[in-house]
Amino acid sequence: MLALRTISWESELLDKNIRVEYRWVPAHKGVEGNEEADLQVTNAAYKHCGSYTETQNPLPHLNYISFAHIGRRLTEMKWEESKKEIQEMGKKSRHSYRYDLVKRGGNSVVMKSQKSIAARFYQLKTGHALMGKYLMRIGKRRDMKCWWCGHEYQTRDHLFKWCKRWKREQKRLWVDRQEGEEEYEGVEKVMKKPKISLPMSLVFAEEKCSWALLDFLFLTDVGRISGVVEEVENSDHEESSDGGV
Numbered sequence: 001m002l003a004l005r006t007i008s009w010e011s012e013l014l015d016k017n018i019r020v021e022y023r024w025v026p027a028h029k030g031v032e033g034n035e036e037a038d039l040q041v042t043n044a045a046y047k048h049c050g051s052y053t054e055t056q057n058p059l060p061h062l063n064y065i066s067f068a069h070i071g072r073r074l075t076e077m078k079w080e081e082s083k084k085e086i087q088e089m090g091k092k093s094r095h096s097y098r099y100d101l102v103k104r105g106g107n108s109v110v111m112k113s114q115k116s117i118a119a120r121f122y123q124l125k126t127g128h129a130l131m132g133k134y135l136m137r138i139g140k141r142r143d144m145k146c147w148w149c150g151h152e153y154q155t156r157d158h159l160f161k162w163c164k165r166w167k168r169e170q171k172r173l174w175v176d177r178q179e180g181e182e183e184y185e186g187v188e189k190v191m192k193k194p195k196i197s198l199p200m201s202l203v204f205a206e207e208k209c210s211w212a213l214l215d216f217l218f219l220t221d222v223g224r225i226s227g228v229v230e231e232v233e234n235s236d237h238e239e240s241s242d243g244g245v
Contacts, residue, residue, distance in 0.1 A: 109210035117214055120223035124156060125204040129223045131159060156200045159222045166220050173216040184211035 010020050025034045110118050123129035132144035132154030146154035148165035161170060174195045175186045190208045191198055203209050217223065 107207055107210060109207060110214065113214050114218075117217050120217050121204075121210075121214060124217075124223050127156060129156075130225060131156060131223070160200055160203075160216070161195050166216075166222065169216055169219045172219070173212050184215070187212050 013020055025031050027034065027038070110121055113121070120129065124131075128134060132141060132146060133156070135141040136144050144153045144155070145151070146158060146163060148154075148159075149163050151158060151163065154163075159166070160173065163170075173186065174188050187198070187203055187209050188194055190212075191203065191206065204213065
């Protein structure tokens with residue numbers, strides 16, 4: 001619409017023997033004439049569109065507004081709304097913010113734990129964690145061998161159920177009832193099934209098992225870097241040696 005009007009205005013000027021020459025100039029670079037033109041265009045746009053709020057219909061005024069101007073107005077309104085939301089969130093206490101996350105489906109038990117342990121919890125829950133199976137898949141290891149006990153396959157189930165390095169902690173996780181400030185029951189009692197028939201995906205999905213899983217991660221190095229650095233460094237050293245030969 002604006003382009004058609006510009007063509008019409010140029011035709012009127014040509015009829016009066018007034019020639020119009022168009023030249024491109026960079027925007028917002030301090031060009032004096034361009035800055036003045038931009039100011040006049042902005043003032044004209046606001047003058048024709050009038051003062052309307054975001055709740056009113058701006059369509060009756062669009063005959064005089066460019067799409068670029070409409071886009072800027074929408075962006076400004078969007079940022080204003082975002083600022084208001086951030087300000088409202090800032091007024092809330094840390095406790096109330098966590099409460100909102102829980103209402104939206106977050107795990108309240110994990111939210112109360114240490115950040116480093118919570119991170120390992122979610123990494124192991126998704127399977128994207130520092131364990132042999134995942135590291136081999138992304139090309140960081142040549143095999144899935146467990147660096148804790150030497151077993152051929154270091155999977156999530158192996159680490160939480162069968163790895164000999166964490167035998168005592170596994171018994172605490174699956175069987176023993178823990179008493180104290182944050183009392184919880186073993187996973188087998190919560191799930192009412194033996195660990196051999198429980199895939200870890202179901203255990204991680206059950207919030208009642210979260211305390212036991214977090215306690216296990218707190219007591220062990222499962223999901224940490226231990227044992228991985230040495231493997232990667234040795235691999236890189238072997239490759240460089242082969243290249244030298």
